[in-house]
Amino acid sequence: MSFGEKIRRVATLVGGGVLVLFGVLLAISPLPMGILLVAIGMGLLVMGSPRIAAWLRFNRTYNDTLDKQAAIATKHAPKKIAEALEKTDPRRRYD
Numbered sequence: 001m002s003f004g005e006k007i008r009r010v011a012t013l014v015g016g017g018v019l020v021l022f023g024v025l026l027a028i029s030p031l032p033m034g035i036l037l038v039a040i041g042m043g044l045l046v047m048g049s050p051r052i053a054a055w056l057r058f059n060r061t062y063n064d065t066l067d068k069q070a071a072i073a074t075k076h077a078p079k080k081i082a083e084a085l086e087k088t089d090p091r092r093r094y095d
Helices: 003-026 033-048 050-062 064-076 079-086
Strands: none
Touching: 003 033, 033 050, 033 064, 033 079, 050 064, 064 079
16 A cells, blocks of 8 residues: 555545534534534445445444435445445345
8 A cells, every 4th residue: 555545545434523523523413514524424434444345244234324314424425435334234145
């Protein structure tokens, strides 16, 4: 992994973490903006870390609410983030 790739990965993880943090803080507001920020942040985190992708896939298996929210976010997210979130779908087949 080159230095530029390492910087990009760190920036993706930091950006995703910040979006998740702000999303959780905004989740109590009357606007649904917090859920959107959490979904985009989780997508960025999944793109940057296979361990987080495995954690999210495991939790989507046992948490119906999380699975439904991630499925909705996958439909409305930008293409790269949607692809990352699709990889965490517990019903996905690897044929």
